[in-house]
Amino acid sequence: METETKRTLNEWSTHCHRIAKEKGFWDKERNVGEALMLIVTELAEAMEAHRKQDQPNFKEELADVFIRLFDLCGGLGIDIEKEIVLKSEHNKNRPYKHGKVC
Numbered sequence: 001m002e003t004e005t006k007r008t009l010n011e012w013s014t015h016c017h018r019i020a021k022e023k024g025f026w027d028k029e030r031n032v033g034e035a036l037m038l039i040v041t042e043l044a045e046a047m048e049a050h051r052k053q054d055q056p057n058f059k060e061e062l063a064d065v066f067i068r069l070f071d072l073c074g075g076l077g078i079d080i081e082k083e084i085v086l087k088s089e090h091n092k093n094r095p096y097k098h099g100k101v102c
């Protein structure tokens with residue numbers, strides 16, 4: 001279990017995508033919109049677990065969000081570490097509350 005937590009984000013993408021492929025979820029070309037909505041459903045499941053104050057399930061559903069997101073990044077060949085660095089730098093240089101009033 002120790003090594004499971006030592007992966008980089010891109011290694012998690014490769015790992016989650018490999019498992020999803022092995023389980024047949026990439027046998028046909030993936031519909032990206034559908035994949036994104038499945039990530040949203042995991043967030044909705046997390047919300048429901050939060051409403052029920054079911055902390056173990058809440059944490060599990062958040063893990064599902066990441067697993068589906070990493071799978072999608074892996075499947076699309078996205079270097080998510082690079083993208084996070086770029087967007088984080090962009091956000092760092094944005095104005096307070098990104099220039100919004102509320």
Ligand SMILES: [Mg+2]
Pocket residue numbers: 042045060061064
């Ligand atoms: Mg789930």
